[in-house]
Amino acid sequence: MQNSKYTFETELEELLKKYLGVDCFNKINLSSYPAKEAADGISAKINAFYEDQLKINMSDCSERMKIDRTITYSQKKLEPEKFQNFLLELGKICLSGGKLDIAAEIFKKVKTSSNKSGIKAESLLGLADVYNRRANWSKSLSNIAEAESLYKKTKDNLGVAKCENLIGITFSEMGDVETAKEHFHNSLTLIDPEKDMEMAAHLETNLGILDNVQGNSVESLIHFNKALGIYNKLQNRKNAADVTHNIGMVYLDSEEYELAVAAFDDGINTAKEGGFIPILCLLYHAKSRALVGMNALYYAAEFADKALEISHAIDDKLALADIYKVKGIIERQLKNFKVAEEYLLNSLRINNILGNEMNIAETSLELAILYEHINNSNSRKFYLKSSLDYYKEINASTKIKKIEELLNFEAA
Amino acid sequence: MKTNNMHIVNDLKNLINNYISDDQVKEFFKSLDDDITLNTGKDSLTSEPDKSQVEYQLPKGIKYRLLVDRTLTHCEKLLPDDKYFQLLLDLSQLMLFAGEISFSLELAENLLIKLNQMNKYEAITAETNLMISKIYWAQAYWDDSLQYVSDAMNIFRSLESKTGIAKCENMLGTVYGEKGEFEKAQKHFVNALIYLKEEDDVLSHAMVLTNLGIINTIQGDFEKAVWNYKNSVERYLTLKDTRRLSRTYHNIGMLYTRMGKYDSALDEFNKCITLSLENDYLSNCAVAYIGKAFIYTSRLKNSALADAYTNKAMEIAYKINDTLSIADIYKIKGMIHNDLENFSLSEEFFEDSIRLNKDIESKLNEAESSAEMGKLLHSSQRDEEAEKYTSVADAFFNDLKNAGNSTD
Numbered sequence: 006m007q008n009s010k011y012t013f014e015t016e017l018e019e020l021l022k023k024y025l026g027v028d029c030f031n032k033i034n035l036s037s038y039p040a041k042e043a044a045d046g047i048s049a050k051i052n053a054f055y056e057d058q059l060k061i062n063m064s065d066c067s068e069r070m071k072i073d074r075t076i077t078y079s080q081k082k083l084e085p086e087k088f089q090n091f092l093l094e095l096g097k098i099c100l101s102g103g104k105l106d107i108a109a110e111i112f113k114k115v116k117t118s119s120n121k122s123g124i125k126a127e128s129l130l131g132l133a134d135v136y137n138r139r140a141n142w143s144k145s146l147s148n149i150a151e152a153e154s155l156y157k158k159t160k161d162n163l164g165v166a167k168c169e170n171l172i173g174i175t176f177s178e179m180g181d182v183e184t185a186k187e188h189f190h191n192s193l194t195l196i197d198p199e200k201d202m203e204m205a206a207h208l209e210t211n212l213g214i215l216d217n218v219q220g221n222s223v224e225s226l227i228h229f230n231k232a233l234g235i236y237n238k239l240q241n242r243k244n245a246a247d248v249t250h251n252i253g254m255v256y257l258d259s260e261e262y263e264l265a266v267a268a269f270d271d272g273i274n275t276a277k278e279g280g281f282i283p284i285l286c287l288l289y290h291a292k293s294r295a296l297v298g299m300n301a302l303y304y305a306a307e308f309a310d311k312a313l314e315i316s317h318a319i320d321d322k323l324a325l326a327d328i329y330k331v332k333g334i335i336e337r338q339l340k341n342f343k344v345a346e347e348y349l350l351n352s353l354r355i356n357n358i359l360g361n362e363m364n365i366a367e368t369s370l371e372l373a374i375l376y377e378h379i380n381n382s383n384s385r386k387f388y389l390k391s392s393l394d395y396y397k398e399i400n401a402s403t404k405i406k407k408i409e410e411l412l413n414f415e416a417a
Numbered sequence: 418m419k420t421n422n423m424h425i426v427n428d429l430k431n432l433i434n435n436y437i438s439d440d441q442v443k444e445f446f447k448s449l450d451d452d453i454t455l456n457t458g459k460d461s462l463t464s465e466p467d468k469s470q471v472e473y474q475l476p477k478g479i480k481y482r483l484l485v486d487r488t489l490t491h492c493e494k495l496l497p498d499d500k501y502f503q504l505l506l507d508l509s510q511l512m513l514f515a516g517e518i519s520f521s522l523e524l525a526e527n528l529l530i531k532l533n534q535m536n537k538y539e540a541i542t543a544e545t546n547l548m549i550s551k552i553y554w555a556q557a558y559w560d561d562s563l564q565y566v567s568d569a570m571n572i573f574r575s576l577e578s579k580t581g582i583a584k585c586e587n588m589l590g591t592v593y594g595e596k597g598e599f600e601k602a603q604k605h606f607v608n609a610l611i612y613l614k615e616e617d618d619v620l621s622h623a624m625v626l627t628n629l630g631i632i633n634t635i636q637g638d639f640e641k642a643v644w645n646y647k648n649s650v651e652r653y654l655t656l657k658d659t660r661r662l663s664r665t666y667h668n669i670g671m672l673y674t675r676m677g678k679y680d681s682a683l684d685e686f687n688k689c690i691t692l693s694l695e696n697d698y699l700s701n702c703a704v705a706y707i708g709k710a711f712i713y714t715s716r717l718k719n720s721a722l723a724d725a726y727t728n729k730a731m732e733i734a735y736k737i738n739d740t741l742s743i744a745d746i747y748k749i750k751g752m753i754h755n756d757l758e759n760f761s762l763s764e765e766f767f768e769d770s771i772r773l774n775k776d777i778e779s780k781l782n783e784a785e786s787s788a789e790m791g792k793l794l795h796s797s798q799r800d801e802e803a804e805k806y807t808s809v810a811d812a813f814f815n816d817l818k819n820a821g822n823s824t825d
Contacts, residue, residue, distance in 0.1 A: 024496060024504050066728075066735035069743070071449055075429050077769045078445055082437050091436050098428045106556075106738040114776055139519070141526075280424030317479045320519040329486070350490045358527050 059311045061277060061285065072099070072107060089115050089124045096131045100138070101243050103282035103319035109135045126155035126164055130171065137175055138283070140322040140359045145175055163204065166195035170207055178323060180363030182215050182399040189215070203244075206235035210248055218363065220403035222255050229255070246275040246284050253291055262298040269295060286315040286324055293331050302335050309335065323364070326355035330368050337375050345375055366395035370408065377411075386412070448762070455724040455753070470690055470706070471725045475736060476697050478517045485512070485520070502528060502541050509548055513555065514660055516699030516737040522552045543572035543581055550588055554595070555700065557740040557777040562592050580621055583612035587625050594632060595741060597780030597813070600820050603632050620661075623652035627665050634672045635781065636817065642672050660701070663692035667705045674708065679716050683709060699733050703742050706730035707749060714753045723753050741782065744773035748786045755793055763793055771806075784813035 072095070079091050092115050099108035112131035119125045133148035149168050156164030173188035189211050198205035213228030229252045236245040253268030269292040276285040289312035296305035309331050316325040333348030349372045356364040369392040376385035389412050396404040430446055485508055492504055505528040512521035525548045532542040550565035566588045573581030590605030609625045630645030646669050653662035670685035686705045693701035706726045713723035727746045734742040751766035767790040774783035788810035794803035 024492065024500055066732045069735045070731065071429065073743070073747070073769050073773065074449065074765060075433060077765065077772045079433060079436065080772065081768075082441075087436060091432065094432055094435075095429070098432065102424065102428075110740070110776075313483075314477070314479045317482045317520070320523075322523065325482075347487060347490060351486045354490050354493060355486070358530075 059289070059307060061282070061315075068104070069107060076111075085118070086121065086124070089119050089121075089128075093124065093127050093131065096128075100131070100134060101279075101281055101283070103286075103315075103321075105135050105138060105320055122155045122159045123161060123164065126152040126159075126161075129155070130164075130167055133171055137171065137178070139320050140178070142175055142179060142360070146172065149175075162195045163201055166192040166201070166204055169195065170204070170211065173211060177211065177215060178361065179359075180361050180365070180395070180399075182218055182363075186212070186215055202235050203239060203241065206232040206239075206241075206244065209235070210244070210251060213248075214251060217251070217255050217258060219399060219401050220258075222259055225255050226252065242275055242279050243281045243284065246272045246279065246281055246288075249275065250284060250288050250291060253288075253295070257291060257295050257298070260298060262295050265295045266292065266299075282315060283319055283321060286312050286319065286321060289315070290324060290328050290331065293328075293335075297331065297334055297338065300338070302338055305331070306335050322355065322359060323361060326352045326359065326361070326364060326368075329355070330364075330371060333368075333375070334371055337371075337378065340378075342375065342379050346372070349375060362395050363399070366392040366404075370404075373411070448765075454728060455721040455757075466687055466691070467722065470694065470702075470709075471729050473694055473702070473729065475699065475732065476515070478515075478520065481512065481515055481517055482520060485524075498535075499538060499541070502532065502538060502545075506541065506545055506548060509552075513548075513552060514698055514700070516697075516733070518552060518556065518737050522549065525549045525552060539572050539576055540578065540581070543569045543576070543578070546572070547581075547584060547588060554588070554592055556738045557595070557779070559592055559596060559778065563589070566592070579612045580616045580618045583609040583616070583618070583621055583625070586612065587621065587628060590625075590628055594628065596778050597782070597784070599632055599635060599817065603629070606632065619652050620656055620658065623649040623656070623658075624661065626652070627661070627668060630665075630672070631668055634668070634675055636820070637675070639672060639676055646672065659692055659696060660698050663689045663696075663698060663701050664704075666692070667701060667708060670705065670708050674712060679712050683712060686712075699737055700739065703730045703733040703737070703739060706733070707742060707745050710746075710749050711752075714749060714756060718756065720753050720756050723749065727753070740773060740777050741779055744770045744777070744779065744782055744786070747773065748782070748789060751786070751789060751793070755789075760793065760797060764790070767793060780813055781817075784810045788814075 076092070076095070080088055083091060092111050096108045096111040096115070099105075099111065109132060112128045112135065115128035116125060116132065119128065129148045129152035133145045133152065136142075136145035136148060149171050153165055153168035156168060169188045169192035173185045173192065175185075176182075176188065177185035189208050192204075193208050196204050196208075209228045209232035213225045213232065216222075216225035216228060229248050233245060233248045233252070236242075236248060249268050249272035253265045253272065256262070256265035256268060269288050272288045273285065273292070275281075276288055289308045293305045293308035293312060296302070296308060309328055313325065313328045313332070316322075316328060329348050329352035333345045333352060336342075336345035336348060339345075349368055352368045353365065353372065356368060369388040373385045373388035373392065376382070376388065389408055393405065393408045393412070396408065429449075433442060433445075488508070489505070492501055496504065505524055509521045509524040509528070512518075512524060525545055529542070529545045529549065532538055532545060546565045546569035550562045550569065553559075553562035553565065566585050569588075570582065570585040573585060586605045586609035590602040590609065593599075593605065594602035606625050606629050609621070610629075613622050613625065626645045626649040630642045630649065633639070633642035633645060646665055650662065650665055650669075653659075653665060666685045666689035670682045670689065673679070673682035673685060686708045689701055689705040690709075692698075693705065707730050710723040710726035710730065713719045713726065727749050730742065731746050733739075734746060747766045747770035751763045751770060754760075754763035754766060767786055770786040771783055771790065774780075774786060787806040791803045791807035791810060794800070794806065
């Protein structure tokens, strides 16, 4: 039997020859990257702690069978309204485990079967969350709008607050910091933080993320620690792992790599124990970035590859584009400039499609640094300026200062 | 190390405990924990094809993704717009065949956004809508599929593209066929053939013939079905279209199964699987595995091997989010456990199959599973309960029979 990679590569080659012509095709090298081979070499030697961190069982079809059996069983045993509430909670469990297809199927089932505004709105919000995780912003926003109108009709303030929070998350993921902040603040005004503790913690986390993007690390940590306290009190381990990841990100951006790695390891531990795959993906990716900062490039490559594998499996396109960026940085550090450029351009192309201004700016900055290494001053200047424009727009003082220094350095 | 599987099951148990607290739940929890996989043992996998088919390892999608992303980044700079868009569409199709459904959809949706922004390239915009329709169809999302095929149809009509309209008619027929609305489906296929009459589109013609073969098989018109498949196979062979050829071998297997020619059916399923495994056409493998499992359980009474095939089919169907196949797998698992006199588990699987088929509005499959459930309940002297299911099945099959007669 033919090897699958061989078959696929052959088909892809045929397709490319058809489009590019044989001569042009021959100039493209689709064979493995050197750094990947080097990273594979280190795999055997990777230390036991890292190896254990990277060992996960991601996908198992027996899960689907158990979920189906449970749904059928509950449908028989529960009253319709109770069954719909059960499904909503089950949908959320599937979301936490990164099972977007089945989560969507469950939320759609509730949406079509329920006549109660509150339940229908919750299912729409669940669907919006699925679309959001798949970076399908327009479908996410239209589902939120439908849910919000239902919540408003029934004067359900907590429901409206949830919608405002998810709108904020969507804008934040598109890199529109100010609009995101506005929606998070709208959400805050609609809840009673003493009563709606979980929602309050979500908002603290999201505001913390925006503060970190804008370079306000102290304020950011205050938000995160507040959120972590609430999640721990509520024994919400999934969100606690998420906040731990965000705390690590603050240290990472401040170049305090050892503190960052300690936070990421803590998060990995919790996420692995709980099977919180989407968060685990972010943590592997973040740890990879920290290891780059510590110049442990081959270990960084191992974590980036694992994160890439998961991001593809759970269809997290934003993470995937960001992981390509890290892989580009690793290759640049290894002086494989051609491969680095390709990864960074992959990241830029996908972020352009997703319309994520912040990630475009970050990748542009990394490309500019690469072009400095290979003395391509025009491209370097182009990417520095496009990156600077975004950071000025969101008023991120630390980044602005860094880029202006780089630009001035050239001018001097 | 704990597996993620355990986390989900534990979460499920905690959740259900919040809703149901009686003793029955304990029994259900126990059954969820039971390993219900039948042990095939080395002896039952005596044939080499069975062994290699059941032990097939699914390819890792990330390898595809890395290659496709690199390809696109290169080609975006090198190709003119129209060629680059066509490449994106071809890659989306390639990923669909490879079972990378989300990635296939991502490529097609991104392309459609670009094309809509440019408001140019109408033909490729229509093709992209049709592609998205196909991706949704593969996941049993009928409403989404119908919406995109309608958008494609409007554009093809404005372009007066007969082959384009024929492709849309074929897609419409396919969706209605999956829903069990065979009269509607047949009308669309016949329309497609009319549009293709003066067109030189061998592939579309072959595809419509294959689909008519499926409808004729279901309606019991075996002679016509044989003629349809013979003609479509000839065309696929001429075109060297291995994917569709292997799918048609599966369809011929289904025809022989309906005709009671089980050895011939197994030969056709094996032909489909051999070609599909060689090329990693996951969706074909899943349906042909189900076809084999049905024969192994219902005719050859080899429960362990049938179970092994349903498990492998489940692995693939789960990966490619093929809910229709998942519901069919549950039906066969129900039959397997019925043969083994695990009546409670058998009933549960039939219920799973019926529920899923109801959710995705697949009337034929719902009727088939209901018929099996009816038989199980009758054999357990639960005639009143059985009646509920047999009447659903009888009503559907009577309608089908009447529709078949009126078509003649």
